[in-house]
Amino acid sequence: MKHDPKKHQSDCMIAYGVDTFGDRWSLLVLRDMMLYGKCRYNEFLASNEQIATNVLATRLKHLECEGIVTKERDPENRRSYVYSLTEKGVQLAPVIIEIMRWSGNYMTINPRRRKLLDRLEKDREGVLSDIRASKPLLAPPPPRPRAANG
Amino acid sequence: MKHDPKKHQSDCMIAYGVDTFGDRWSLLVLRDMMLYGKCRYNEFLASNEQIATNVLATRLKHLECEGIVTKERDPENRRSYVYSLTEKGVQLAPVIIEIMRWSGNYMTINPRRRKLLDRLEKDREGVLSDIRASKPLLAPPPPRPRAANG
């Protein structure tokens, strides 16, 4: 899948970033990949923020178009696909990290996340190489209770 | 103007960031303030990305609610207001900087911007203190030609 060159005509770096990954759902998908090591459609769907399935599909397509992620058949379960960060995607880690550092100063944080923030200050390189190796930095949070049925 | 605590119930740092400033127009307003030193409503409106006036109004209100910017009457022209970054807003500079650095690796950049990227590597602290001092890092680009009338 190729990317449309009509997009990105501004020469502004922020505009380019915003067009490429700067919307709520793209950023949350990147978080899922980098922090939680998620790589499957249903894993992204299961996030607490409750992305709609059609929106997830369009966002993944867009990220693939932009060369941020790749999509491959899972060799061990051929009805599944595995999404991975490209080098261009991995290079977004500093953006995600700086968002986390900022939020860490302005919201209340649980101990697990505080520990990750501490690690970020002491071992940023290690965090970056974990992201590059698709190694989760945090266990994914338990899904929030859904509406009861029955 | 106060901020609604019902928002931000997730304990995820990325979700907090995304809810606070993570949409196209908020990020572009922050760019206008940090890179170009813009501080007035009509300056934000004049950006090349062509934000709609009602959308700009809601974004500025939101950023004010979240404590990212403040709004004050301009003492020298009492029909105008001046928006400024709060400390919380200034602390977002690393996020903007990392977006610029990333984009700088994946798009073609004109010499003025390339120079800023170079400076960012050599003198990050200086850049941060310019942002804190509301000193523009780049001259604002000329407005793109609008539709002719007449």
Next chain:
DNA sequence: GTTATCACTTGCTTTTTGCAAGTATATTTT
């Protein structure tokens, strides 16, 4: 006092998002 500037607001159209249900293909179960 008439006109212009500045920062919006209002009303309406178009686009995007959200939601529920359905489809296609691969795998597991019976």
Next chain:
DNA sequence: AAAATATACTTGCAAAAAGCAAGTGATAAC
């Protein structure tokens, strides 16, 4: 082998948000 299940979507419709043009109110300039 047939039926049920898993996985990754697509489709159709309603609701929300964004975009557009025009209007308002409070200063300020002429």
